[in-house]
Amino acid sequence: MAFADRATTLSRFERPDHRFRYLDTLIVVFVTVLLISNLIGPKICAVGPFRISGAQLLFPLTYIFGDIFTEVYGYAGSRRAIWLGFFGAACWPAWACPSSGSRGSRF
Numbered sequence: 321m322a323f324a325d326r327a328t329t330l331s332r333f334e335r336p337d338h339r340f341r342y343l344d345t346l347i348v349v350f351v352t353v354l355l356i357s358n359l360i361g362p363k364i365c366a367v368g369p370f371r372i373s374g375a376q377l378l379f380p381l382t383y384i385f386g387d388i389f390t391e392v393y394g395y396a397g398s399r400r401a402i403w404l405g406f407f408g409a410a411c412w413p414a415w416a417c418p419s420s421g422s423r424g425s426r427f
Contacts, residue, residue, distance in 0.1 A: 357382070
């Protein structure tokens with residue numbers, strides 16, 4: 321009887337014990353595209369007669385990923401992906417800075 325009561329209280333959109341198969345992989349691709357678009361942002365690419373920034377080619381993909389996360393995986397999956405992308409972008413300058421040994425030693 322308790323199981324039947326619990327089943328009726330859950331809406332059809334709630335999945336308490338469900339794990340999505342591709343969510344983690346798509347989040348990794350989303351964060352990678354976001355970081356690469358930040359990295360190649362100042363690079364100018366020639367596409368036909370147009371000169372555009374490299375980020376203008378990749379950054380719109382992050383919006384497509386955001387829509388996919390929201391529509392397929394719900395707001396919880398979308399929030400998780402966006403927060404991981406935010407923290408990845410916030411930690412990126414620490415990883416992207418060259419070490420002092422790569423420029424040659426002054427001493």
